[in-house]
Amino acid sequence: MPGTELFGAEERKEIEDVLSTGIMFRFNHDAQRNNIWKAKDFEEEAKKITKAKYALAVSNGSAAIMAALAASGIGTGDEVICPPFTYIATIEAVLLLGALPVFAEIDETLCLSASGIKAAITPKTKAVCLVHMCGGNANMDEIMAVIKEHKLILVEDAGQAFAASYKGTATGCFGTAGAYSFDFFKIATAGEGGILVTNDETTFKLADNYCDHGHDHVGNNRGMENHPVIGFNFRISELHAAVGAAQTRKVPFIRESNLKIKKALQTQLSKTAGISFSKLGDENGDSGTFLNILMPSTEIAKRTVDEMNKAGVGGFNYWFTNMYHFINQWDHIKQLKTASKLAIQVLGAPQDYNNLNIPKTQDVVGRLISFGIRCTWTEEEVRTLATKISECVVKAMQTEKV
Ligand SMILES: *Cc1c(COP(=O)(O)O)cnc(C)c1O
Numbered sequence: 001m002p003g004t005e006l007f008g009a010e011e012r013k014e015i016e017d018v019l020s021t022g023i024m025f026r027f028n029h030d031a032q033r034n035n036i037w038k039a040k041d042f043e044e045e046a047k048k049i050t051k052a053k054y055a056l057a058v059s060n061g062s063a064a065i066m067a068a069l070a071a072s073g074i075g076t077g078d079e080v081i082c083p084p085f086t087y088i089a090t091i092e093a094v095l096l097l098g099a100l101p102v103f104a105e106i107d108e109t110l111c112l113s114a115s116g117i118k119a120a121i122t123p124k125t126k127a128v129c130l131v132h133m134c135g136g137n138a139n140m141d142e143i144m145a146v147i148k149e150h151k152l153i154l155v156e157d158a159g160q161a162f163a164a165s166y167k168g169t170a171t172g173c174f175g176t177a178g179a180y181s182f183d184f185f186k187i188a189t190a191g192e193g194g195i196l197v198t199n200d201e202t203t204f205k206l207a208d209n210y211c212d213h214g215h216d217h218v219g220n221n222r223g224m225e226n227h228p229v230i231g232f233n234f235r236i237s238e239l240h241a242a243v244g245a246a247q248t249r250k251v252p253f254i255r256e257s258n259l260k261i262k263k264a265l266q267t268q269l270s271k272t273a274g275i276s277f278s279k280l281g282d283e284n285g286d287s288g289t290f291l292n293i294l295m296p297s298t299e300i301a302k303r304t305v306d307e308m309n310k311a312g313v314g315g316f317n318y319w320f321t322n323m324y325h326f327i328n329q330w331d332h333i334k335q336l337k338t339a340s341k342l343a344i345q346v347l348g349a350p351q352d353y354n355n356l357n358i359p360k361t362q363d364v365v366g367r368l369i370s371f372g373i374r375c376t377w378t379e380e381e382v383r384t385l386a387t388k389i390s391e392c393v394v395k396a397m398q399t400e401k402v
Helices: 010-023 039-051 061-069 089-097 113-120 140-150 201-210 236-247 251-269 298-311 343-347 359-367 379-401
Strands: 054-058 081-082 100-103 125-131 152-155 177-181 195-197 291-295 367-374
Touching: 010 039, 010 236, 039 054, 039 195, 039 236, 054 201, 061 089, 061 125, 061 152, 061 177, 061 195, 061 201, 081 089, 089 100, 089 125, 089 291, 100 343, 125 140, 140 152, 195 201, 236 251, 251 291, 251 359, 251 379, 298 359, 298 367, 298 379, 359 367
Parallel strands: 081 100, 081 125, 125 152, 152 177
Antiparallel strands: 054 195, 177 195, 291 367
16 A cells, blocks of 8 residues: 555645635635645646546546446446456446446456456447456557457546556556556555546546536636536545645556565565466556466465465455355355445346356466555565465465475
8 A cells, every 4th residue: 555655744734725725626716725626736736647648537437437437437327347346446437427337357367358357248239348457557568459350449447547558658548548546555545535647638528527517617606617417426635635636646656566576576476386366467557556366276366375374474355255246255246235226227228237257367366465555664574474475375386285
């Protein structure tokens, strides 16, 4: 949780600016706010990192992905190809918009693969919601070729991949719109916050309307603004945006530190038999937020997790059994348990979610153990952690031979 490690004077100063005027609303109140616009600052900082033409700060990453889908034209009855390995917000956003998730295979990049997407395409496929998982990047050249060939809309959930890129383009900036999360567990945090990016003016305006009850944000009389579309409230507060802006300024340092630590961990760990690492679409575009270890098999990964629990090695995620990141535990989605009726219950699911054929995904996620990298780790701490992980893997591999 690198951002949270560096919470300090810079964040406090930004919050103090807002408190000095008391204007916690991001729009209007021009006379009272003393030219303090933290949501705008947060957006500018996000644009510096992503090079996106437009950025919109919103209440959280889930809202950002929902608005990105909506502003890209995804709605009722549209089939959207999604990964079975993602934070569940991606799937919730698709479902709540009335669209229908179609699950496709990921590969060792931990993201949807071009072949996985291709195999899941039907005549009803409208879009792909690509998720850049665990701080990395997908194989964009291959994926973009499929998107173009089949004339699909691409929306990117880069919730975990702010500051990641592929061949010089930020993750989140390949499709019609992209989303980042600034919740408490990401590379930078606003407490709660999200950023939507796009290079298309129309998409940006639509997202801007959608995230604020349809307000067109023209003029200075909020009550008299036009409402081009029906929207909702996904606004960020100035207090959250203030923290987000300060944190985003720290992201280049965090990334550099993360990558140095990740390299040291990988160098030491690669000497241990049985350990390999997840792949990156572009090795130079990693955000370095996670060290992603791939074990030779799911059984060995499970034994490694047991050994690490016994040895008190913390700070890792075994996503295969995680309730929120992997489809095997998404019973509520498989059984379509909803608070109120959704489009999918009227239209029918596009796949039998209880009998999905995703062997590659089961294999990759079963073998995957991810460590959240802390940007403040010392060399000593890094060495100790790598040694402990190695010891646990050696034990797990020995059990294999017996
Ligand atoms: C964190 C995350 C989200 C949700 O972001 P929130 O800010 O927590 O709403 C969405 N997608 C992915 C991939 C995430 O990791």
